Amino acid sequence: MSPPALLDLAAVFVFALTGALVASRALLDLVGFLFVACLTAVGGGTVRDLLLDRAPVFWVQAPHFVLLASAAAVLVFFTAHFLESRYRVLLWLDAVALSVAVAAGVAATIGTGHGPVIVTLMGVITGCFGGLMRDVVCNEVPLVLKAGELYVTAAFAGAIAAQLAFTLTDMPWLPLAACMAVTFALRAGSIRLGWRLQAYKPRPPRHK
Amino acid sequence: MSPPALLDLAAVFVFALTGALVASRALLDLVGFLFVACLTAVGGGTVRDLLLDRAPVFWVQAPHFVLLASAAAVLVFFTAHFLESRYRVLLWLDAVALSVAVAAGVAATIGTGHGPVIVTLMGVITGCFGGLMRDVVCNEVPLVLKAGELYVTAAFAGAIAAQLAFTLTDMPWLPLAACMAVTFALRAGSIRLGWRLQAYKPRPPRHK
Amino acid sequence: MSPPALLDLAAVFVFALTGALVASRALLDLVGFLFVACLTAVGGGTVRDLLLDRAPVFWVQAPHFVLLASAAAVLVFFTAHFLESRYRVLLWLDAVALSVAVAAGVAATIGTGHGPVIVTLMGVITGCFGGLMRDVVCNEVPLVLKAGELYVTAAFAGAIAAQLAFTLTDMPWLPLAACMAVTFALRAGSIRLGWRLQAYKPRPPRHK
Numbered sequence: 001m002s003p004p005a006l007l008d009l010a011a012v013f014v015f016a017l018t019g020a021l022v023a024s025r026a027l028l029d030l031v032g033f034l035f036v037a038c039l040t041a042v043g044g045g046t047v048r049d050l051l052l053d054r055a056p057v058f059w060v061q062a063p064h065f066v067l068l069a070s071a072a073a074v075l076v077f078f079t080a081h082f083l084e085s086r087y088r089v090l091l092w093l094d095a096v097a098l099s100v101a102v103a104a105g106v107a108a109t110i111g112t113g114h115g116p117v118i119v120t121l122m123g124v125i126t127g128c129f130g131g132l133m134r135d136v137v138c139n140e141v142p143l144v145l146k147a148g149e150l151y152v153t154a155a156f157a158g159a160i161a162a163q164l165a166f167t168l169t170d171m172p173w174l175p176l177a178a179c180m181a182v183t184f185a186l187r188a189g190s191i192r193l194g195w196r197l198q199a200y201k202p203r204p205p206r207h208k
Numbered sequence: 209m210s211p212p213a214l215l216d217l218a219a220v221f222v223f224a225l226t227g228a229l230v231a232s233r234a235l236l237d238l239v240g241f242l243f244v245a246c247l248t249a250v251g252g253g254t255v256r257d258l259l260l261d262r263a264p265v266f267w268v269q270a271p272h273f274v275l276l277a278s279a280a281a282v283l284v285f286f287t288a289h290f291l292e293s294r295y296r297v298l299l300w301l302d303a304v305a306l307s308v309a310v311a312a313g314v315a316a317t318i319g320t321g322h323g324p325v326i327v328t329l330m331g332v333i334t335g336c337f338g339g340l341m342r343d344v345v346c347n348e349v350p351l352v353l354k355a356g357e358l359y360v361t362a363a364f365a366g367a368i369a370a371q372l373a374f375t376l377t378d379m380p381w382l383p384l385a386a387c388m389a390v391t392f393a394l395r396a397g398s399i400r401l402g403w404r405l406q407a408y409k410p411r412p413p414r415h416k
Numbered sequence: 417m418s419p420p421a422l423l424d425l426a427a428v429f430v431f432a433l434t435g436a437l438v439a440s441r442a443l444l445d446l447v448g449f450l451f452v453a454c455l456t457a458v459g460g461g462t463v464r465d466l467l468l469d470r471a472p473v474f475w476v477q478a479p480h481f482v483l484l485a486s487a488a489a490v491l492v493f494f495t496a497h498f499l500e501s502r503y504r505v506l507l508w509l510d511a512v513a514l515s516v517a518v519a520a521g522v523a524a525t526i527g528t529g530h531g532p533v534i535v536t537l538m539g540v541i542t543g544c545f546g547g548l549m550r551d552v553v554c555n556e557v558p559l560v561l562k563a564g565e566l567y568v569t570a571a572f573a574g575a576i577a578a579q580l581a582f583t584l585t586d587m588p589w590l591p592l593a594a595c596m597a598v599t600f601a602l603r604a605g606s607i608r609l610g611w612r613l614q615a616y617k618p619r620p621p622r623h624k
Contacts, residue, residue, distance in 0.1 A: 023408070024410070026353070026355070027355050027407050027408050027409075027410075028353060028355050028407065028408060029355055029404070029405035029406060029407045029408065030405060030406075031360045031361045031364070031405060032353055032355060032360070033408070034360075035336075035352065035353070035360050036353075046259070050258055050466055051462070051472060051473055051476055052472055052476065053471035055261035056261045057259055060259055060260065060322070060326055063323060063325035063326055063329075066325060066329065067325065077408060080410075081409070081410060086410075115479060117479035117482060117483065118476055118479055121479075121482065128451075132553070136344060136552065136553065137340070137344065137350065137353065138353070139349075142553065145442070145448055145451070145452075145554070147443050147444050147445055147448060151447075152447045152448070152450075152451050153447045156447070196445070197445035197446060197447060198445060198446075199443050199444065199445050200439070200440050200443050200444060200445065200446075200449070200493060200496070201497070202443075202496075202497060202502075231616070232616050232618070234561070235615050235616050235617075235618075236561060236563050236615065236616060237563055237564050237612070237613035237614060237615045237616065238613060238614075239567075239568045239569045239572070239613060240561055240563060240568070241616070242568075243544075243561070243568050254467070258466055263469035264467060264468055265467055268467055268468065268530070268534055271531060271533035271534055271537075274533060274537065275533065285616060288616070288618075289617070289618060294618075344552065345548070345558065345561065347557075
């Protein structure tokens with residue numbers, strides 16, 4: 001099994017866990033869990049494949065992705081009440097899923113003749129759009145847009161790190177590992193240590 | 209006219225009625241009615257066609273779908289104030305539209321070489337995504353996600369019933385009728401008799 | 417550079433400005449500005465290209481669109497606090513962007529063998545969907561759906577004006593200029609002079 005396929009599998013599984021956790025916060029039923037988990041799990045990769053015109057999209061060719069996401073939903077439905085803080089687990093799983101999905105997006109795009117701008121964007125899109133759909137559909141404030149948090153920023157930095165590493169080495173796994181490490185480190189620093197970007201201020205104090 | 213084409217027509221018309229009813233609840237103007245009606249009417253089938261890479265999507269090839277949805281919007285704009293309860297009519301029309309659209313989605317996918325997982329999913333997607341877009345754009349709580357209601361569940365059961373029936377008979381209409389009957393019966397039971405799935409409970413009471 | 421390409425560039429730039437202004441109202445950080453600006457700028461044209469099966473979509477072939485949108489986001493991030501009323505500037509820039517994008521959508525579709533219904537719809541979709549995504553993601557009331565405002569109506573009228581003009585002249589720029597003039601005039605009349613359509617009323621007063 002090729003690295004991109006393995007990364008896709010891992011991203012699908014972890015994103016499905018986060019989707020099911022958001023479903024649990026919305027007090028949905030089991031089928032609602034399945035729906036949100038599958039949407040979150042395959043959303044980002046689906047947008048990527050549609051934009052790149054890879055037809056049909058990855059999970060239509062290989063239905064086991066959807067079955068894996070469904071298994072994650074069932075798992076969360078029957079075990080989430082054991083968790084101390086579902087929101088905290090959600091945040092950290094989302095960070096893992098983001099890191100893996102950005103690497104999967106870069107891996108899927110880098111051999112296809114597109115330049116660095118598009119490879120970077122496809123990494124960011126694969127990483128961010130599943131969670132964005134999850135949050136819009138469930139009416140949560142999108143994690144993607146929480147002011148100041150390193151989220152799209154982390155995805156962006158990871159995608160660029162991967163491409164730098166690809167120019168330095170021939171080993172296929174190293175750049176993807178670098179991508180995951182950079183994305184996760186920035187996101188974890190933001191969750192845990194409060195690293196953040198300056199949010200826009202409408203009227204900064206000037207020349208008193 | 210082939211069965212899938214007829215079903216698509218019927219689903220488009222009834223979903224357009226529901227879109228226009230939601231527009232009436234949001235107090236939009238006539239053009240808003242047209243916009244929401246068309247989005248609802250063709251949304252599910254459009255997502256299905258994009259995912260399956262059927263190009264171009266069904267209503268781009270055959271613009272009469274959009275004209276039909278527009279006629280439904282105009283009809284509702286001038287007659288909705290005669291209704292006793294627009295929400296009740298909306299619920300029931302949505303149930304009809306769901307049943308027909310699931311059958312249309314199954315019919316459009318079943319001859320294309322995809323396996324049962326994808327056929328089922330395309331039925332569910334064709335059935336559910338138009339209404340989901342309608343509710344997200346108009347800021348209603350998505351019917352799809354109302355906890356406990358049989359909605360995605362009904363679509364799912366209908367899509368599976370259709371495929372079981374296809375293995376038992378050669379008549380093309382019978383499985384689609386079975387699909388519509390199963391989807392509508394479950395959805396109607398949920399609306400009328402309160403059939404529902406257990407919603408997720410954060411901390412079920414345990415061994416006191 | 418062909419007229420459609422120039423129009424696409426202009427629409428991308430002005431829509432990116434509006435996206436960044438909405439990001440400033442949501443107090444996002446710089447990366448949030450980039451994200452919303454890019455989504456708004458390429459959203460409408462992306463939906464159009466996916467529906468028409470033009471592969472890959474316009475900005476994947478030509479990454480300078482994304483770079484241009486990013487430049488607009490950075491510009492707004494560092495200058496928006498000089499504006500007296502960001503909402504007023506947003507409204508007017510959005511009117512300009514709508515006019516240009518409808519013309520771009522018509523220009524991109526009219527030579528491809530599609531009939532007038534689809535050409536009109538692609539103009540409306542190119543014009544309206546970027547702003548719709550911007551508003552849904554940032555949780556603003558979609559401008560598209562503000563009851564009574566001439567918005568989709570203006571796009572619609574502009575797209576039809578362009579096609580009438582195409583039957584009357586061979587000059588490629590004239591119909592596109594007519595499209596922009598009609599769309600902008602109707603939208604401006606709605607913003608400035610209060611031109612509007614009658615919103616739906618649940619129970620009009622009858623025969624007292």
